[in-house]
Amino acid sequence: MKHILSTLVLNKPGVLANVAGMFAARAFNIDSLAVGRTDDPTLSRMTIVIVGDDKVVEQVRKQLVKIVEVVKVQDFVGQDVVARDLMLVSVACNPEKRPEILALIEMFGGKVVDIGPKFIMVEVAGPENKIEAFIDLCRPYGVKSIVRTGTVAMARQTRTKTEE
Amino acid sequence: MSKNKSQPDSTVCKPGSQVIVDMLIEQGVEVIFGYLGGVVLPLFDKLYDAPIKFIIPRHEQGGCHMADAYARATGKTGVVIATSGPGATNLVTGLATAMMDSVPLVAITGQVRTSLIGNDAFQEADTTGITRPVTKHNVIVKDPNDLAQTIREAFYIAQAGRPGPVLIDMPVDMQLAECPIPPKAKIELPGFRIQYKGHARQIAAAATAINASKKPVLYVGGGCIISGASEALRAVAKKANIPVTTTLMAMGAYDQNRPESLDMLGMHGSAYANYAVQQSDLLISVGARFEDRVTGNLETFAPHAKIVHIDLDPSNIGKNLHVDIPVVGDAREVLEQMLEALEYKPRKEWFEQIAAWKASHPFTYDKNADVVKPQYVIEEVCRQTGGDAIITTGVGQHQMWAAQFYKYSQPRQFITSGGLGTMGFGVPSAIGAQIACPDRVVIGIDGDSSFNMTLTELSTAVMYDLPIKIVLINNGFMGMVRQWQELFYGRRYSQSSLKNPDFAKVAEALGCVGITVDKKDQVAGAIEKMLKQTKPCVVDFRVDPEENVWPMVPAGKSLHEMDGLDIFEMA
Numbered sequence: 001m002k003h004i005l006s007t008l009v010l011n012k013p014g015v016l017a018n019v020a021g022m023f024a025a026r027a028f029n030i031d032s033l034a035v036g037r038t039d040d041p042t043l044s045r046m047t048i049v050i051v052g053d054d055k056v057v058e059q060v061r062k063q064l065v066k067i068v069e070v071v072k073v074q075d076f077v078g079q080d081v082v083a084r085d086l087m088l089v090s091v092a093c094n095p096e097k098r099p100e101i102l103a104l105i106e107m108f109g110g111k112v113v114d115i116g117p118k119f120i121m122v123e124v125a126g127p128e129n130k131i132e133a134f135i136d137l138c139r140p141y142g143v144k145s146i147v148r149t150g151t152v153a154m155a156r157q158t159r160t161k162t163e164e
Numbered sequence: 165m166s167k168n169k170s171q172p173d174s175t176v177c178k179p180g181s182q183v184i185v186d187m188l189i190e191q192g193v194e195v196i197f198g199y200l201g202g203v204v205l206p207l208f209d210k211l212y213d214a215p216i217k218f219i220i221p222r223h224e225q226g227g228c229h230m231a232d233a234y235a236r237a238t239g240k241t242g243v244v245i246a247t248s249g250p251g252a253t254n255l256v257t258g259l260a261t262a263m264m265d266s267v268p269l270v271a272i273t274g275q276v277r278t279s280l281i282g283n284d285a286f287q288e289a290d291t292t293g294i295t296r297p298v299t300k301h302n303v304i305v306k307d308p309n310d311l312a313q314t315i316r317e318a319f320y321i322a323q324a325g326r327p328g329p330v331l332i333d334m335p336v337d338m339q340l341a342e343c344p345i346p347p348k349a350k351i352e353l354p355g356f357r358i359q360y361k362g363h364a365r366q367i368a369a370a371a372t373a374i375n376a377s378k379k380p381v382l383y384v385g386g387g388c389i390i391s392g393a394s395e396a397l398r399a400v401a402k403k404a405n406i407p408v409t410t411t412l413m414a415m416g417a418y419d420q421n422r423p424e425s426l427d428m429l430g431m432h433g434s435a436y437a438n439y440a441v442q443q444s445d446l447l448i449s450v451g452a453r454f455e456d457r458v459t460g461n462l463e464t465f466a467p468h469a470k471i472v473h474i475d476l477d478p479s480n481i482g483k484n485l486h487v488d489i490p491v492v493g494d495a496r497e498v499l500e501q502m503l504e505a506l507e508y509k510p511r512k513e514w515f516e517q518i519a520a521w522k523a524s525h526p527f528t529y530d531k532n533a534d535v536v537k538p539q540y541v542i543e544e545v546c547r548q549t550g551g552d553a554i555i556t557t558g559v560g561q562h563q564m565w566a567a568q569f570y571k572y573s574q575p576r577q578f579i580t581s582g583g584l585g586t587m588g589f590g591v592p593s594a595i596g597a598q599i600a601c602p603d604r605v606v607i608g609i610d611g612d613s614s615f616n617m618t619l620t621e622l623s624t625a626v627m628y629d630l631p632i633k634i635v636l637i638n639n640g641f642m643g644m645v646r647q648w649q650e651l652f653y654g655r656r657y658s659q660s661s662l663k664n665p666d667f668a669k670v671a672e673a674l675g676c677v678g679i680t681v682d683k684k685d686q687v688a689g690a691i692e693k694m695l696k697q698t699k700p701c702v703v704d705f706r707v708d709p710e711e712n713v714w715p716m717v718p719a720g721k722s723l724h725e726m727d728g729l730d731i732f733e734m735a
Contacts (some may be wrong), residue, residue, distance in 0.1 A: 014304075018296060062478050066479055
């Protein structure tokens with residue numbers, strides 16, 4: 001099962017190495033990892049996505065907490081969260097194909113960020129499955145290159161229980 | 165440097181090297197183990213005048229083991245200093261040893277100056293990178309303003325909760341820079357919280373389970389020694405009437421001379437401890453972590469037992485097996501909290517069964533053999549020291565015999581590398597323990613292969629007039645791997661024997677007393693002579709080369725499936 005661990009850490013050099021090293025040393029897999037500063041400049045947030053059974057996830061959480069610079073670990077499982085990936089994708093696109101591709105981009109709420117006679121570069125943000133769907137739909141035109149961030153996530157404040 | 169407005173004059177500035185020394189004194193450090201090098205010269209210059217005892221090992225690994233044993237013998241934080249590059253990398257084995265056995269250490273390593281870091285400078289190594297997995301925490305000081313507080317935090321982290329080694333990498337320019345000493349304040353590390361007290365509901369659940377149990381066993385680990393839980397443990401075992409088995413790390417946490425002691429459990433544990441665990445209906449683990457050498461096959465470990473797991477480190481709980489009643493907390497605190505709710509139960513049948521196992525399956529060996537049996541040597545050491553010596557060991561067969569045939573009655577009396585299994589730990593750990601306890605008899609029980617790795621540290625013992633005694637169980641093999649090769653590889657002794665020097669002569673050359681024993685009837689006299697020495701002394705016991713450690717639970721087998729029980733018929 002997929003778990004999103006929202007991990008608050010001290011914004012100090014070496015913290016990422018400590019976290020990544022712990023995962024490697026204990027043979028845990030990271031599905032994705034996104035790191036950025038928070039509103040408090042002394043703190044960063046790592047959004048770590050892992051796949052594992054409850055026992056593994058419990059160990060990951062406990063081992064993370066043991067790292068001195070880790071301030072707090074929150075497992076979003078069972079919570080109503082907004083989870084988003086960001087992708088930049090360059091798709092082969094000659095002028096004839098532009099209208100269909102632009103329609104597709106619009107459907108996904110994407111943004112054209114660069115365009116040339118033979119390609120179009122698109123920015124798409126959204127849940128992981130939406131990103132995957134967009135890639136699938138672009139494939140027939142020819143995907144030239146993809147850059148993706150890991151998932152970032154935040155729990156909804158409204159506390160409405162919904163299904164995952 | 166902006167000064168704190170409310171205390172304008174309280175911040176003093178001194179060279180970083182002096183601040184390090186000041187902080188070590190502030191932390192109550194009495195002895196430092198360490199080795200010189202280029203980028204720690206400023207620090208060593210300040211140490212020259214410091215009121216701190218300094219011990220120079222012959223190798224940084226030895227120094228780290230000495231600091232480790234000093235910490236294990238006293239409960240205080242051991243301190244080791246090394247230079248950059250090879251000095252720091254030589255600490256790695258020592259740090260890993262301390263990490264696995266939860267020993268509080270502060271290691272200070274020199275580093276090339278900050279402007280050179282990353283340039284492959286002379287004697288540069290990425291010390292924090294290399295030591296990250298073998299330390300509880302490590303940090304490099306890159307700002308003079310952080311230096312003092314970093315040292316205070318290092319000592320705090322080393323001791324807080326489950327102890328461990330902390331490394332501070334100290335670039336030489338930080339040692340030379342003017343560094344402020346902020347006033348001492350309570351250390352606050354965001355998110356670093358330790359739960360010493362156990363949760364009342366969990367403790368009540370554990371007590372209820374204990375009171376209802378017909379066949380309970382207390383399974384005690386090194387956490388009981390670290391937290392000073394021996395007295396609480398005795399009170400609990402007495403009040404609730406429960407037999408006690410200890411792990412290798414907890415020898416001495418419970419007096420082995422008491423009838424309810426089951427001695428050590430596990431791969432080379434006593435048959436009666438292993439049988440008791442396998443038949444128990446309740447296993448109360450206190451400060452232990454269900455390591456594979458203890459449990460054997462986890463699937464069939466304590467199959468009838470409910471498990472209570474008391475541990476300060478939440479990540480230990482549920483790591484290896486399912487726990488019915490987890491209690492996060494300090495061993496001593498939790499046992500003390502629990503005591504009130506416990507009831508005395510006679511458990512007559514259970515104790516009769518245990519007494520029967522003890523009678524039929526004691527630790528034993530062929531006492532009629534003509535050769536020197538290693539077990540006999542250790543029994544005799546125990547007898548002549550009245551079971552009161554501090555024993556340190558290397559790793560291997562001799563270590564297991566030292567655990568089986570010496571009877572420990574006090575915590576911090578047995579000092580051994582349990583988790584990492586570091587060969588070569590014996591001599592330096594005897595030195596560290598002797599420095600910690602100058603008035604005690606300190607005996608390093610070592611194997612010939614372990615001894616070969618660090619015997620150079622005998623020079624250190626000579627230099628500082630430390631009357632350590634080395635009981636060398638010399639079988640001319642890497643005994644434990646030879647035993648495995650005999651049992652599991654058809655006696656093909658691939659690379660497991662060494663051509664040893666004349667160890668007594670080596671000892672004499674280094675300034676120790678050296679004695680060689682190759683006959684059974686010389687053993688007692690040699691030990692007597694050894695115990696009288698005021699100089700370091702090495703007794704080379706040429707023992708039966710193919711003696712095995714019994715009983716033995718082969719790797720992957722269940723705890724009750726012990727080999728070697730047939731030797732009991734010889735007893």
